[in-house]
Amino acid sequence: MKAEMKSAARILVFSPLVVLLLCGLLGAEQQLLPGSCNFELGTCGYTSDPEYGSWNMNEEGHVITVDSAILKDQQQAVLVSPVLDHQDWSCVRLVYQLTGRGSLQLHLRPDGDNFDYRMWTANKASDSWLIASVDLPNTTNPYQVLLEGRPERGSGNSVAIFEIHIVPGYCIECNFEEHHLCGYSNSWNPNVNWYVGGSVAREPESNLLVNHSNYNQRGHYMYVDSVYAKHFQEVAKLTSPMTTVPLAGCLSFNYHRDQERGNIFSVFTRDQLGHYEEMWRPEVFTTAGWTMVSVDIKAPHPLEVVFEVAFNSARGGYVAIDDISFSPEFCHTDTEPTFDPSIANCDFENGLCLYYQERTESKVWSRVSVKPNAYRIGDHTTGAGCFLLANTRFTSRPGYVGRLHGPFLPGNHKYCLRFYYLLHGFRKVDNALVLYIYDENNVAQEKVWSLADTSRTAWTEVEITYMKPMLSKVVFVSICKNFWDCGLAAIDDITVSLGDCQITAGSLPGQCNFESGVCGYIQDKKDDKADWLRVRGHTPTSYTGPRGDHTTGVGYFMYMEASLMRPGHKARLMTSDLRGSFSPQCLIFYYHMYGSGTGILSLLLRHGSRKQDTLLWRRRGEQSVSWMRAMVDYHCDVPHQIIFEAIRGPTLRSDIAIDDIYFKRGPCEDPGDTTSYSGFSEYFNEIEN
Numbered sequence: 258m259k260a261e262m263k264s265a266a267r268i269l270v271f272s273p274l275v276v277l278l279l280c281g282l283l284g285a286e287q288q289l290l291p292g293s294c295n296f297e298l299g300t301c302g303y304t305s306d307p308e309y310g311s312w313n314m315n316e317e318g319h320v321i322t323v324d325s326a327i328l329k330d331q332q333q334a335v336l337v338s339p340v341l342d343h344q345d346w347s348c349v350r351l352v353y354q355l356t357g358r359g360s361l362q363l364h365l366r367p368d369g370d371n372f373d374y375r376m377w378t379a380n381k382a383s384d385s386w387l388i389a390s391v392d393l394p395n396t397t398n399p400y401q402v403l404l405e406g407r408p409e410r411g412s413g414n415s416v417a418i419f420e421i422h423i424v425p426g427y428c429i430e431c432n433f434e435e436h437h438l439c440g441y442s443n444s445w446n447p448n449v450n451w452y453v454g455g456s457v458a459r460e461p462e463s464n465l466l467v468n469h470s471n472y473n474q475r476g477h478y479m480y481v482d483s484v485y486a487k488h489f490q491e492v493a494k495l496t497s498p499m500t501t502v503p504l505a506g507c508l509s510f511n512y513h514r515d516q517e518r519g520n521i522f523s524v525f526t527r528d529q530l531g532h533y534e535e536m537w538r539p540e541v542f543t544t545a546g547w548t549m550v551s552v553d554i555k556a557p558h559p560l561e562v563v564f565e566v567a568f569n570s571a572r573g574g575y576v577a578i579d580d581i582s583f584s585p586e587f588c589h590t591d592t593e594p595t596f597d598p599s600i601a602n603c604d605f606e607n608g609l610c611l612y613y614q615e616r617t618e619s620k621v622w623s624r625v626s627v628k629p630n631a632y633r634i635g636d637h638t639t640g641a642g643c644f645l646l647a648n649t650r651f652t653s654r655p656g657y658v659g660r661l662h663g664p665f666l667p668g669n670h671k672y673c674l675r676f677y678y679l680l681h682g683f684r685k686v687d688n689a690l691v692l693y694i695y696d697e698n699n700v701a702q703e704k705v706w707s708l709a710d711t712s713r714t715a716w717t718e719v720e721i722t723y724m725k726p727m728l729s730k731v732v733f734v735s736i737c738k739n740f741w742d743c744g745l746a747a748i749d750d751i752t753v754s755l756g757d758c759q760i761t762a763g764s765l766p767g768q769c770n771f772e773s774g775v776c777g778y779i780q781d782k783k784d785d786k787a788d789w790l791r792v793r794g795h796t797p798t799s800y801t802g803p804r805g806d807h808t809t810g811v812g813y814f815m816y817m818e819a820s821l822m823r824p825g826h827k828a829r830l831m832t833s834d835l836r837g838s839f840s841p842q843c844l845i846f847y848y849h850m851y852g853s854g855t856g857i858l859s860l861l862l863r864h865g866s867r868k869q870d871t872l873l874w875r876r877r878g879e880q881s882v883s884w885m886r887a888m889v890d891y892h893c894d895v896p897h898q899i900i901f902e903a904i905r906g907p908t909l910r911s912d913i914a915i916d917d918i919y920f921k922r923g924p925c926e927d928p929g930d931t932t933s934y935s936g937f938s939e940y941f942n943e944i945e946n
Contacts, residue, residue, distance in 0.1 A: 288424065288425060289422055289423065289424060290341075290343055290347055290423040290424060290425060291339070291341055291343075291423070292338050292339065292341045292343075292349075292402060292421065292423045293421055293422045293423045293424075294420070294421045295319065295419075295420045295421075296314065296315075296318060296319055296320060296321050296418070296419070296420070297318050297319055298318075299314075300314065300321065301339075302338065302339035303321075303336050303337065303338055303339070303421075304336070304337055305334060305335065305336060305337070306334075306335035306336075306337050306403075308335075309331055309332075309333050309334050309335045310323060310327065310328040310329075310331035310332075310333065310334035311323070311327070311334055312334050312336045312406065312418075313327065319419065320417050320418070320419055321336070321417070321418050322415055322416065322417040322418075323406040323408060323415065323416050324408060324414070324415040325357075325359070325408040325409060325410055325411060325412070325413075325414040325415065326412065328408065332407060333405050333406060333407040334405075334406050335403055335404070335405045335406075336403065336404040336405075336406070336418070337366075337401055337402075337403055338401050338402040338403070339401070340368065340399050340400070340401055341399065341400055341401065341402065341423075342399045343393065343396075343423070344395060344396065344397055345395050345425060346392065346393065346394060346395050346425070346426060346427055347392075347393045347423055347424065347425055347426070348390055348391070348392055348393065348423070348424050348425075348426060348427060348428040348430075349363065349389075349390070349391040349393060349402065349421065349422070349423050350388060350389070350390050350420075350421075350422040350423075350424065350428070350435075350437060350439070350440060351363065351388070351389040351390075351391070351404075351418065351420070351421055351422075352386050352387070352388055352418070352419040352420040352421075352437065353379070353386070353387055353389065353416070353417065353418050353419065354383060354385070354386050354387060354416075354417045354419070355379065355380070355381065355382045355383060355387075355415075355416055356382060356413065356414065356415045356416075356417070357382055357408065357409070357411070357413045357414035357415065358382065358408070358409040358411070358414050359380070359382075359406070359407050359408035359409050359414050359415070359416050360378060360379065360380040360406075360407045360416075361378070361379050361380075361404065361405070361406055361407070361416050361418075362375055362377065362378045362379075362404070362405040362407075363375070363376050363377040363378075363389070363391055363402065363403070363404055363405075364376065364402070364403040364404075364405060365393070365400050365401075365402065365403070366400055366401040366402075366403055367396070367398050367399075367400045368398055368399040368400060368401075369398070369838060369839035369840070369894075370398075370836070370838055371766075371767060371835045371836055371837065371838045371842065371920060372766030372767045372835070372836075372920070373403055373766060374765075374766050375766070376391050376392075376393075376501055377389060377391045377501055386419055388437050388440040388498075389440070389498075390428035390439065390440040390498035390499075390501075391428065391501050392427060392428050392500060392501045392502045393423075394502055402421075402423075404418065404421075422437075426582075426583070427504070427583045428440065428497075428498050428500065428501070429497050429498065429500060429504070429508070429562060429581065429583050430581055430582050430583055431497075431580075431581045432476075432579065432580050432581075433453065433477045433478055433479055433579060434476065434477055438453070438479075439497075439498070440497070440498035441479070441495055441496065441497055441498070442495075442496050443493070443494070443495055443496075444493070444494040444495075444496065446491065446492065446493055448485045448486055448487050448488070448491050449481060449482075449483065449485060449486050449491045449492070449493040449566075449568060450481065450493055451479050451480065451481045451493055451494075451495040451564075452479070452480055452481070452482075453477055453478075453479065454477065454478050454479065454480040454577060455476055455477040455478065476579075478577050478578065478579035479495055479564075479577065479578050479579070480575055480576065480577035480578075481493040481495075481566050481575065481576055481577075482574075482575040483520060483568040483570065483571055483572060483573030483574055483575065484571055485571065486568040486569075486570060486571045486573055487571070489569055489570075490567050490568075490569065491567065491568045492565060492566070492567045492568075493565070493566050493567075493568075494563055494564070494565050495563070495564040495565075495578070496527070496561050496562070496563050496564075497561050497562040497563075497581075498561070499529070499559050499560065499561050500556060500559045500560055500561075501559060502559075503556055503557050503558065504554065504555075504556040504583065504585075505554065505555045505556065505585070505587075505595045506553070506554065506583060506584050506585040506586055506587060507551050507552070507553060507554070507583065507584045507586060507587055507588035508536075508551070508552050508553075508554045508562065508581070508582075508583055509549060509550065509551045509552075509580075509581070509582045509583070509584070509588070510549075510550055510578055510579070510580060510581040510582070511547045511548065511549050511550070511578065511579045511580050512539070512544070512547070512548055512550060512576065512577065512578045512579075513544055513546065513547050513548070513576070513577040513578075514539060514541075514542070514543060514544050514548075514574070514575070514576050514577075515543050515544075515574040515575055516542035516543055516573070516574045519568070519569040519570065519573050519574075520566055520567065520568050520569070520573040520574050520575075520576060521538075521566065521567040522538060522539055522564075522565070522566050522576050523535055523537070523538040523565050523566075524536050524537045524538070524552065524562065524563070524564055524565070525562070525563040525565060526554070526556070526560045526561070526562060526563070527560060527561045527562075527563050528558060528559070528560045528756075528757065528760060529558065529559055529560075529760050530757060530759055530760060532757070533563070536552050536554065537550060537552045543574075547579070551588035551589075552588065553587045553588050553589060553592045554583075555595050555755075557595075557754070557755040557756045558756045558757070558760045559760075562581075564578055593667075596666075596667055596670065596755070598666055598670070598672060598753040598754060598755055599752070599753065599754070600664055600666075601663050601664050601666060601674075601731070601751065601752075601753040602751060602752045602753060603750075603751045604636075604638045604642070604643075604749065604750050604751075605624055605636075605638075605642075605643045605644055605645055605749060606638060606639075606642045606643055608624070609624065609645075611663065611664040612661055612662065612663055612664075612751075613661075613662050614659070614660065614661060614662070615660055615662070620659075621647045621648075621657045621658070621659025621735065622645050622646070622647050622659050622661045622733075622735075623645070623646055623647075623648075624643050624644070624645055624646075625643065625644065625645075625646045626641070626642060626643045626644070627641070627883070628641065629641050629880055629881035629883065629885060630881060630882065631851060631879055631881065631882050632882065633882065634679060634714075634715070634716070634882055634883045635881065635883040636749050636883075637677045637679075637716040637749040637750050637807075637884075638749060638750055638886070639885070639886040640847075640881055640883040640884050640885035640886055641881075641883075641885065644679075644747050644748065644749035645661065645747065645748050645749065646745060646746070646747045647659045647690075647735035647737075647745075647746045647747075648743075648744075648745050648746070656736075656737045656738045656739055656743070657735075657736070657737050658734070658735075658736050658737075659734065659735045659736075660732055660733070660734050661732065661733040661734075661748075662695070662730060662732050663730045663731040663732065663733075663751075664730060665697060665728050665729065665730045666728070666729060666730065666753070667728060668725050668726045668727045668728055668729060669724070669726055670724065670755060671722065671723075671724040671755065671756055671757055672722070672723055672724065672753055672754070672755065672756075673720065673721075673722055673753070673754045673755070673756055673757060673758040674692075674720070674721045674722075674723065674731060674751070674752075674753050674758075675718060675719065675720050675721075675750075675751070675752045675753075675754075675758070676718075676719055676748055676749070676750060676751040676752070677716045677717060677718055677719070677748065677749045677750050677810070678690055678708075678716070678717055678719060678746070678747065678748050678749075679715070679716050679717070679745075679746075679747040679748075679749075680708070680744060680745065680746055680747070681714075681744050681745040681747075688707070688734070688735070688736035688738075689708050689735060689736070689737075689743070689744075689746055690707070690708045690733070690734075690735050690746050690748075691704060691706070691707045691708070691733075691734045691735075691736070692704070692705050692706040692707070692719075692721065692731060692732070692733055692734070693705065693731070693732045693734060694723060694725060694729050694730070694731060694732075695729060695730050695731075695732050696725075696727050696728065696729055697727065697728045697729070701732070702725060702727075702729065703723070703725075705721050705723055706719060706721050714804045714805075715803070715804040715805030715806075715810040716749065716805075716807075716810050716884075717805070717809065717810030717811065718808070718809040718810055720758040721758065722757045722758045722759070731753075733748060765919075766920075767918075767919065767920030767921070768918070768919045768920070769917075769918045769919075770806075770808040770812065770813075770916065770917050770918075771791055771806075771808075771812070771813040771814055771815055771916060772808060772809075772812050772813055774791075775791060775815070776918075777832070777833040778815075778830050778831065778832060778833070779830070779831045779832075779833060780829070780830065780831075781829035781830070781831055781900070784827065784829060785826075785827040785828050785829040785902075786822060786823070786826035786827060786828070787817065787818075787821055787822045787826055787827070787828040787905075788828060789815045789816065789817055789828050789830040789901070789903070789915075790815065790816055790817070790818055791813055791814070791815055792813065792814065792816060793805075793806060793811065793812055793813045793814070794811075796816060796818065796912050796914075797818070797820070798818075798819065798820055798852075798909055798910065798912060800851075800852060800853070800910050801819070801851055801852030801853075801854075801855070801909070801910040801911060801912040802816060802849065802851065802852070802912035802914060803816075803849040803851070803884065803914050806916050807847045807849075807884040807916040807917050808916060808917055814849075814914050814915065814916040815830060815901075815914065815915050815916070816849075816912055816913060816914035816915070817903040817905065817912060817913045817914075818912060819852075819854070819856075819905050819906070819908075819909050819910070819911035819912050819913075820909050822905040823905065824856075824905055824906065824907050825904060825905065826904070826905050827902055827903065827904050827905075828902070828903045828905075829900055829901070829902050829903075830900070830901045830915075831863075831898050831899070831900045831901075832898050832899045832900075833898075834896055834897075834898060835893075835896065835897055835898065835899070836896055837893055837894045837895045837896055837897060838892075838893070838894060838922075839894055840892075840922050840923065841890060841891070841892045841922070841923035841924050842890070842891055842892065842893070842920055842921075842922065842923050843888060843889070843890055843920070843921050843922065843923035843924060843925040843926075844860070844873075844887075844888075844889045844890075844891065844899065844918070844919075844920055845886065845887070845888050845889075845917075845918070845919045845920075845921070845925070846886075846887055846901075846915055846916070846917060846918040846919070847884045847885065847886055847887070847915065847916045847917045848876065848880075848884070848885055848887055848913070848914065848915050849881075849883075849884050849885070849912075849913070849914040849915075849916075850876060850878070850879060850880040850881070850885075850913055851879060851880070851881065851882045851912075852879060852906070852908075852910035852911050852912055853879060853908060853910045854906040854907050854908025854909065854910045854911040855878050855879045855880070855906050855910070855911050855912075855913065856877075856878075856903065856904040856905050856906030856907075856911050856913065857875065857876070857877045857878075857902075857903070857904040857906075858875070858876050858901070858902070858903050858904075858913050858915075859872060859874070859875045859900075859901075859902040859904075860872075860873045860874040860875070860887075860889055860899065860900070860901060860902075861873065861899070861900040861902055862891060862893060862897060862898075862899060862900075863897060863898045863899075863900055864893060864895055864896060864897035864898070865895075865896065866895065870900060873889050873891050873899075874887060874889045878906075884916065888925040889925070890923050890924050890925050891923075892923070901915055
């Protein structure tokens with residue numbers, strides 16, 4: 258170890274106040290990259306976005322703030338960095354404080370991109386300075402860092418920034434020489450805690466431990482000692498910052514351990530849900546010197562690394578750690594590469610993918626498609642594509658058992674399975690649709706889901722998290738015992754990803770499903786006569802509007818309510834200002850135009866240099882009872898807005914809805930919605946056995 262266990266300058270890491278306590282104590286700070294600023298001599302090239310309120314320097318320096326009293330009519334202030342060109346991984350360490358109610362967000366603004374990408378957010382007030390660590394992935398594209406402060410209205414609400422440090426490498430890395438300890442924190446325990454060690458021997462005569470990085474007595478490390486342990490299993494935890502991007506590679510650190518009468522040293526990962534998973538524990542009780550450990554880590558979702566030591570008595574010894582580092586290359590050659598479970602994805606547009614039926618029984622599941630029409634719902638993917646259907650029509654027997662097997666996936670991984678189902682005509686739901694997990698011997702291990710009711714008449718999303726120790730696969734089962742009790746059971750858009758379904762990746766900029774609000778979309782008060790409404794479930798007028806949203810079947814969407822308008826009246830929904838992009842853009846969205854009096858839905862482009870909006874896409878009249886996918890290419894490298902314009906038709910049956918809007922880099926890979934309205938019911942116009 259580097260130095261003492263009983264330090265003269267004994268410093269706890271349980272509070273972010275460590276930032277101030279250590280400023281004059283720890284030295285040898287890591288290299289700072291452009292974009293770093295301590296606000297002592299100015300703002301280092303950071304400026305307030307003139308579209309919003311202003312950040313203000315404290316009169317004595319060192320702090321830049323935004324206060325609700327100064328914002329007046331503005332809701333936020335945005336601090337913009339100079340243009341940065343860090344091509345390798347880097348880490349932003351931000352020292353900040355929220356007083357009262359409000360929030361602080363960190364965004365990335367890539368050069369030549371329409372959108373800002375939110376990387377981190379905080380909304381909890383504190384009475385001390387806090388530390389945030391945000392990973393910035395490697396990129397060849399220059400970018401800017403944006404800090405958006407949003408103090409709520411009312412007195413005493415403010416957001417302050419004390420320091421911005423940008424350092425090379427990953428945020429999880431630390432040699433504990435930096436004054437902020439890289440954002441690592443101690444979980445407070447009255448008796449045993451992690452301390453900063455260095456400069457003084459534990460005992461004058463023996464066990465002089467030098468810093469691993471510098472091999473001298475002046476460096477620093479973290480240690481925990483049993484000397485104050487009073488109870489059985491006293492636990493000390495040192496926790497890394499939460500990662501903000503997926504990580505896969507080699508985590509390395511050095512440790513020094515003296516067990517004496519007993520301690521348990523373990524390293525865990527902890528996800529956003531608080532779930533722990535042990536990744537390493539030592540095989541020896543005592544080390545003669547610093548020992549290096551390398552552990553492979555695969556993190557599809559944000560997580561923390563937790564160094565935990567438990568003591569059984571006051572003579573349980575000590576543990577010290579130092580020089581935590583990370584490499585994107587795995588430590589061990591026999592480590593399996595990160596597995597991509599997307600082999601189990603299927604939208605059935607081009608076949609059954611890797612799904613199959615048992616040959617020993619008649620094939621109950623069939624791949625079908627429905628042309629856009631006003632009577633039958635089409636697939637979930639496009640509204641005019643293919644899905645799988647189980648039905649007695651495809652069998653020669655009055656009943657059936659239909660099993661659809663998925664591909665095998667490796668064990669000891671947590672998987673998130675999502676799919677959509679649709680039922681029609683079932684009198685009894687028992688076994689209408691059931692999902693099992695099978696092992697490699699085709700033995701059912703667990704029934705993980707079954708249908709609860711048949712009341713929903715829209716494509717409905719199901720999310721299931723599961724984990725098995727062995728090779729396993731999902732099997733969709735539909736059972737019909739009697740022809741008269743059975744209807745149509747359909748599935749579509751199966752996806753499998755690593756991790757827990759409860760841990761969501763969050764929506765990307767330019768992506769909106771309206772589940773949590775309107776995503777910054779604006780009602781046009783100047784050129785329209787009505788507003789778009791955000792609702793869930795059925796629209797109030799019969800024989801028009803969707804039966805549920807496209808995202809989950811039970812969520813929110815935006816629509817124009819025809820009964821509140823006159824024929825020819827418009828409702829316009831606009832994006833906030835888009836900066837323009839160097840590359841072509843592909844705009845994907847879903848629209849619903851069902852009703853005998855349906856009017857017109859148009860997609861328009863507006864920018865300041867043109868007096869008239871440019872038409873990008875248009876549909877007129879009733880299109881389908883299904884949600885239909887639109888994919889629209891456009892290119893605009895100047896500030897602009899996209900407008901969804903709905904025009905009411907001649908009758909009340911003229912509701913128009915939109916959902917699941919998504920901008921991505923173009924061109925679109927598929928025209929998407931070139932199929933014209935068929936005008937009649939044709940349910941099984943394509944069948945593949």
